Amino acid sequence: MYALIALGYTMVYGIVRLINFAHGDVFMVGAFIAFYSIENLHLPLPGVFALAAGGSAFLAVIIERAAYRPLRNAPKIAALITAIGVSLFLEYFTALHQVFGPNYYAFPRPFQVVSLEIGGITFTSIQGIILLATLASLGALQYVVHRTKVGRGMRAVSHDLVTAGLMGVNVNAVISFTFGLGAALAGVGGVLYGIAYPQINTFMGVMPGLKAFTAAVLGGIGSIPGAVLGALIMGLTETMTTAYLSSTYRDGIAFVLLIAVLLWKPTGILGVARTEKV
Amino acid sequence: MSTLKNIAKAVLPFAVLSGLVQFLSAGDILNPYWVQIFQLACVVAISALGLNLIYGFTGLFSLGHAAFYGVGAYTAALLTKLYVGAYGDEAFLATGAVFLGSLLAGGVAAAFLAFLVGLPTLRLTSDYLGIATLGFGVIMKVVFDNADSLVPSLGGARGMTGIPRLTGVPWAVAALVAAVLVIRNLVHSSYGRALIAIREDEIAAAAIGIDTFRYKVIGFTAGCAFAGVAGGLYAHLYTFLHPSTFDFLKSFDVLMIVVLGGLGNLTGTLVASFAWVFLLEGMRVALPPEYIEFRWVLIPLLLIVTMLVRPRGLFGIREFPLLRSRVYR
Numbered sequence: 001m002y003a004l005i006a007l008g009y010t011m012v013y014g015i016v017r018l019i020n021f022a023h024g025d026v027f028m029v030g031a032f033i034a035f036y037s038i039e040n041l042h043l044p045l046p047g048v049f050a051l052a053a054g055g056s057a058f059l060a061v062i063i064e065r066a067a068y069r070p071l072r073n074a075p076k077i078a079a080l081i082t083a084i085g086v087s088l089f090l091e092y093f094t095a096l097h098q099v100f101g102p103n104y105y106a107f108p109r110p111f112q113v114v115s116l117e118i119g120g121i122t123f124t125s126i127q128g129i130i131l132l133a134t135l136a137s138l139g140a141l142q143y144v145v146h147r148t149k150v151g152r153g154m155r156a157v158s159h160d161l162v163t164a165g166l167m168g169v170n171v172n173a174v175i176s177f178t179f180g181l182g183a184a185l186a187g188v189g190g191v192l193y194g195i196a197y198p199q200i201n202t203f204m205g206v207m208p209g210l211k212a213f214t215a216a217v218l219g220g221i222g223s224i225p226g227a228v229l230g231a232l233i234m235g236l237t238e239t240m241t242t243a244y245l246s247s248t249y250r251d252g253i254a255f256v257l258l259i260a261v262l263l264w265k266p267t268g269i270l271g272v273a274r275t276e277k278v
Numbered sequence: 279m280s281t282l283k284n285i286a287k288a289v290l291p292f293a294v295l296s297g298l299v300q301f302l303s304a305g306d307i308l309n310p311y312w313v314q315i316f317q318l319a320c321v322v323a324i325s326a327l328g329l330n331l332i333y334g335f336t337g338l339f340s341l342g343h344a345a346f347y348g349v350g351a352y353t354a355a356l357l358t359k360l361y362v363g364a365y366g367d368e369a370f371l372a373t374g375a376v377f378l379g380s381l382l383a384g385g386v387a388a389a390f391l392a393f394l395v396g397l398p399t400l401r402l403t404s405d406y407l408g409i410a411t412l413g414f415g416v417i418m419k420v421v422f423d424n425a426d427s428l429v430p431s432l433g434g435a436r437g438m439t440g441i442p443r444l445t446g447v448p449w450a451v452a453a454l455v456a457a458v459l460v461i462r463n464l465v466h467s468s469y470g471r472a473l474i475a476i477r478e479d480e481i482a483a484a485a486i487g488i489d490t491f492r493y494k495v496i497g498f499t500a501g502c503a504f505a506g507v508a509g510g511l512y513a514h515l516y517t518f519l520h521p522s523t524f525d526f527l528k529s530f531d532v533l534m535i536v537v538l539g540g541l542g543n544l545t546g547t548l549v550a551s552f553a554w555v556f557l558l559e560g561m562r563v564a565l566p567p568e569y570i571e572f573r574w575v576l577i578p579l580l581l582i583v584t585m586l587v588r589p590r591g592l593f594g595i596r597e598f599p600l601l602r603s604r605v606y607r
Contacts, residue, residue, distance in 0.1 A: 019405060070586050078589035081537045084530050085581035092574035210416070210526070217409045252420030255413030262410050263398050 004137060004189035005212030006219070006227040008182030011154075013221050018076070021083040022063060024209015025090035026183045030056040030190030031200045032094070035105055049133070049191055056187030057180035064179040069172070087209075094202040105200050130192045137185055138228065145224065150177055207251070211238075214258050233257070295451065313447065314515065315559045320450035321511045323551035324457045326535045327544065328504030331461055333533070334542035335470065336497035337477030339404055342395075342411035343505055343532045345418035346388040348524030350506025352422065352432060354384035355441045355513040362442060377444040381453070381510040388506025389499045396498045400491065415526040422521035437520035438513075445515040453511055457504055462544060464500065473497045474542070538584060540591025550592065 005027055012020045033055040037043045043051065067086050071079040145151040153174040156164040165171045193208065194200055211234060219230025234254055241253045329343045357380040399410045426434030433439065464470050472493045475483040484490045513519055535554050539546025561576065584592065 013405075019408075067582055067586070071589060075541075075589060077537055077541065078585045081534055082582050082585045084534065085578040085585065087578075088574060089578035089582070092578070096572070096575065206527075210412075214409065214413065217406065221405075249420060249424070252417045255416045258413045259399065259410050262402055262406055 004134060004185045004192070005208060006216040006231045007138075007141060007224060008186045009213045010216040010219075010221050010224065010227040011178050011182045013216070018068065018079050018083065019213065020179075020182075021080070021209070022060075022086040022090060023182065023186055024205035024207075024212070025087050026056050026060050026063075026205075027186040027190045027193070027209060028200070028202060028205035029059055029090065029094070030183075030187030031194045031204065032190075032202075033187070034191040034194055035200060049188055052187040052191045053184035054187075056190070057184040060179040060183030060186075061176050064176055069175075091203055091205070126196055130196060133188060133192055137188055141181070141185070141224065144181065150174065154178055211254060214254060218258055218261055293451075315555060317445060317447060317450040317515055318512075319552045319555040320454045321445075321508045321515065322532070322535065322555055323548055324454055324511070325505045325508035326532050326539075326547045326551045327457050327461050328501040328508070329532050330501075330536045330539075330542065330544065330547045331465070331473075331504070332498055332501035334536055334540075334547075335465055335477060336473040336494060336501075338400065338494060338498055339408040340411045340498070340501075341408045341526065341529050341533065342413075342415035342418070343502075344524045344526065344528035345415040346392055346502040346505040347509040347512070347528070347532075348418060348422060348519075348521075349391055350384035350388040350509030351513040351519055351524070352425070352438070352509075353387040353506070354380040354510030355438060355519060356429070356432065357383050358442060358444070358514065359440060374444070374449075377449070377514065380514075381507050384510035384513075385503040385506040388509065389503035392499045392502030393495065396495045400494045400498060412526055412529070415529050419521055419525045422524060433519070435521060437518055439518055441513055441517045441519070443514060443517050445511050450511060450515075453507060457507070458544065458548070461504070465544075469493070469496065477542070534581060538581070538592055540593045543591060543593050546591050546593035 005023065008023050008026075009020060012018060012023070030052040034048050034052040037048050037051045063086055067082050068079055071082060143151075145154060150173075153164070153169045154177070156167065156169050157171055157174050161171060164174075189208075193204070212231065215230035215234040216227045217230070218233060219226030219228070221227075234257075237254055237257055238250050241250050245253070325343065325347050328346075329340065332338050332340050332343075358376060361376050361380075395411075395414055399407060399414070402410055422432075423435045425432035426436070465473070472483070472488045473496075475486070475488055476490050476493055476497075480490055509524075512523075531554075535550045536547055538554070539548070539550030557580075558577070561572075
């Protein structure tokens with residue numbers, strides 16, 4: 001699940017070199033859309049996923065359009081601060097009583113939990129769904145990035161924004177699409193989170209967002225397989241820490257790992273070192 | 279002689295400000311709450327000046343500033359508490375020597391930690407440094423949360439209580455004046471020019487013979503020392519410390535102040551710190567109670583709009599005359 005959020009970070013960073021702090025909150029909005037579509041609209045599960053992904057994507061495209069695009073040629077820090085601003089705005093705006101409210105909501109289980117056993121490994125249907133949804137999203141993403149025209153555009157923009165524009169790539173459209181795609185994945189992640197930990201509130205995006213970003217950096221930011229690898233390492237470490245040490249150290253250990261990796265390989269495990277041009 | 283005159287010129291506005299606040303509070307014109315807010319604004323300004331030295335002048339992207347602030351706060355608070363516990367000499371405590379010692383110790387502790395953290399991490403560049411310091415911030419929050427298992431009086435996740443209230447308007451203002459003077463002189467010295475050169479172009483700076491790594495460590499350590507002192511003041515202002523005051527979100531607050539004021543701009547940092555604290559608290563008073571949550575909806579909106587309109591910060595590169603360099607105007 002970290003993988004899904006990490007992918008959004010890594011894609012956006014790869015293209016516009018911006019740490020999109022609002023990404024964790026898009027993930028939160030995805031979970032809430034899912035909550036309301038189950039509670040009030042009684043949609044079936046595929047419908048829930050589609051709506052959450054679509055809603056998140058729509059939101060991210062609006063954010064990009066309104067807040068990030070005017071700052072594309074401004075100093076990078078201005079965009080970063082704006083991203084923090086958007087993140088705070090989303091958290092506190094949705095926490096208003098008139099919107100979602102500040103309370104915790106119990107996320108309804110859309111299906112029965114059953115334990116399955118395949119080849120000696122026991123897992124619940126929830127874990128199965130998460131695994132399937134993650135793999136499906138990854139497959140779709142790989143297809144989009146490497147096999148479609150817009151994916152080629154994305155890779156071109158990521159390589160060199162200005163040159164890509166000169167070559168006839170519609171840079172604005174590609175960037176919007178990237179934000180949308182990343183957010184759709186975060187939306188799916190939000191639904192999965194709601195299913196796995198059936199409690200949501202408007203600040204739930206902060207920690208997963210931060211950790212997903214860490215995972216993206218760990219694996220080498222800008223690299224799609226890196227994000228997945230980083231997320232796997234991150235998830236495993238946290239589970240191990242909780243199991244063998246103490247859960248109070250859980251949040252810290254992931255970052256100890258991160259700093260250790262960065263010192264050993266400053267661009268992340270699968271990152272490519274860029275030589276600086278003078 | 280001119281040095282004395284310069285110092286007098288720098289201290290005067292703060293002395294007037296401090297006297298004014300003292301006078302108003304003594305005459306019951308300004309209620310104690312606002313006096314406290316004024317002191318908080320001074321504390322925030324010191325911490326923000328430190329971050330401006332790190333990020334604004336040296337160009338090191340640090341997202342862990344609140345952690346150093348916290349280290350300073352806990353160190354200073356622990357020392358004062360130990361002293362009170364061991365001697366309890368009220369008269370000596372009132373002279374302020376203990377408090378000064380605690381504050382300096384807080385600054386030194388933060389600086390020492392910054393040095394240790396900086397040695398490995400400052401080899402990283404831009405965003406990677408940011409994420410490493412962010413990670414350090416989260417680690418320190420975990421450390422604060424679990425601190426009571428080592429030293430029970432630190433309180434851990436329940437918070438640290440029983441810190442004597444020693445910070446007053448004169449202390450806060452004096453510390454702020456000292457911070458402004460030190461940073462101003464540092465920035466306009468040969469050290470400061472080396473730091474600025476690193477910000478502008480690290481490779482070029484190295485090419486003209488600046489030991490970039492050494493200067494980066496110096497800038498980072500010095501900036502964090504200010505955070506430590508500010509933390510000590512904070513601890514003795516509110517007399518209660520809780521780990522959540524020092525988590526990574528608070529680092530963002532300081533970063534926002536610095537960027538809003540303008541990177542590498544001392545005037546901007548000062549104005550933005552005061553504006554930030556007073557806006558936050560002013561809205562608490564100005565808004566009707568049922569709309570109090572709108573505070574954090576309006577502030578980010580304001581932030582976004584400011585960034586869209588003035589991407590280089592409120593003040594850009596303009597400074598108060600006092601804080602300008604005399605070398606290159």
